[in-house]
Amino acid sequence: MDGRDFGRELSTAVVAFHEAVGARLGVTAVDQRALALIAGKGPLSAGELAKEINLTPGAVTGVADRLERAGLVRREPDPGDRRRVVLSAVPGAFGQVFAGLGAAMGELTARYSPQEQQVIADWVVRTVDVLKEQTRLLSEIGKNAPDRT
Amino acid sequence: MDGRDFGRELSTAVVAFHEAVGARLGVTAVDQRALALIAGKGPLSAGELAKEINLTPGAVTGVADRLERAGLVRREPDPGDRRRVVLSAVPGAFGQVFAGLGAAMGELTARYSPQEQQVIADWVVRTVDVLKEQTRLLSEIGKNAPDRT
């Protein structure tokens, strides 16, 4: 098993898991990426989110609707500018869905020695960087339409 | 960084990458899971694939159409039973899309010692198992509709 196959199996399993989560909660893959952004970068306004995920404002309303209905984000008017709507992740809600996974992963990780955990953490961090870079490349090249007949 | 966060960042990056690939090739997330199945389990008939990914035969025709158009699978009549259509992964085609990723991952993995690679491989395998198990759990529970008002 080399680096390639690592990725293949793992990424298939990850995608399948996300699909299951999405089906369970009634949110799309895009919604989940939006949630990850909100959770990661802190509260975002609808407009900021629209730019980040490259969607029209109208579509973002839909994203926010679904995430709010699933109990994953809160939608609050910005006290400083009441035109704005600030989306923030509901603390713990994300974790609640991923509770089973989080627990299982914690348990799994605990079975490795601290040095081993260090190696794994290092690999994951670097893998994430690689994925981000490759995603960026794909998106840029992807601006030429895929060749169809 | 503990086991939970491993998963979060990594899985977000994986999903984003898959979305980019899908957009580039004009295939859906489901199509990609189908491709992974075909590549992993060897050639499958349309009917077998339908059972595996829980889709109607009609939908599978669409999956096969898109994968074939993207040059990722071949569609050939089964010589032993000419009603059947066998879907097989086009060798290298998958790799061509994932070439950049594969190369980068190979390079990344090579930077670890054999023992470290062993640890990583072990962790990945177990993580895949955990993901599959959690996906299964979600899908089963998910048969109760998500609670909506």
Add this chain to the structure above:
DNA sequence: CATTTTAGTTCAGTGTACTGAAATATCGAG
């Protein structure tokens, strides 16, 4: 052979997420 069963495609209908434009509400400048 005739008949039934099985495999896959085609097609009409449905659901859903996206775009683009109009509507609503609030801010900031003069």
Add this chain to the structure above:
DNA sequence: CTCGATATTTCAGTACACTGAACTAAAATG
């Protein structure tokens, strides 16, 4: 206080994948 600019929502129209049923072709059964 008025007016133009900005943020979000609403809404009609569009695109697309899925279901279920009808259809075509080939195999198995008697």
